[in-house]
Amino acid sequence: EAGVAQSPRYKIIEKRQSVAFWCNPISGHATLYWYQQILGQGPKLLIQFQNNGVVDDSQLPKDRFSAERLKGVDSTLKIQPAKLEDSAVYLCASSTDGSTDTQYFGPGTRLTVL
C-alpha cells in the first residue's frame, strides 16, 4: 500500500512570497489533515478535511493560509504572503474515517522563509 505523498520536500522562499504544498493521501482515506511542525515542537493541526468538507480549521491563520481538497482526494495548502515565523515542516496525514483510527503521515515539506 502506497503511503501519503507530499511535494515538494523542501522549499526556500523570501518573506511576502507565496508558496503551495501538495498532498496525495492513501487511497480510500476519507480524512485528510495538514499539520505544522515548528522545530523543537510537536505537530499542530492546521486543518482537517472529511472528504472535501472542512471539519476543523480553528488553528489555520486564515488571513494568509488557505487549503482545499477538490474531489475529496488530493489537497493543496497555500501560504500568501509568507512570514518568517511560517518556517516549519508541513505534514500531511490521512486516515480512514476520521474517528479514532490511525493517522498516517507523509514525509513533510520543509519550508524556510528568509
Add this chain to the structure above:
Amino acid sequence: QKEVEQDPGPLSVPEGAIVSLNCTYSNSAFQYFMWYRQYSRKGPELLMYTYSSGNKEDGRFTAQVDKSSKYISLFIRDSQPSDSATYLCAMSGAGGYNKLIFGAGTRLAVHP
C-alpha cells in the same frame, strides 16, 4: 499551561538500556493515547495506541496510561541504536473527529 507536556530531552542511553519516556496532560477528556516515532526528516509513524487507562505491550515496547494522574509512559526494553529518534506522545478526546494534540517530543539517542 500546555495541554500536553513532554520533556524534550535529549536523552542519551547505551545500547541495551531500558528507556522511559513520559508525558503529562491537563485535559481529562482525552481518551485515546498514542506514541509516535519520528526519524530525522521523516513524518511521524504510529508506535503504540492505547484506549483509556492500562498497559499495552508490543515486543520491546510497553505503553502505560494512568488517567487518575494524567500521566502516560512509554518504556523501551533492550534499546537499540535503531531506536534513536524523536518520540512524540499524542492524545485525543472521546468520539467526534480525531483531533490529535501532540507533545513537543523527546529526542532519544541510543549509542552502541
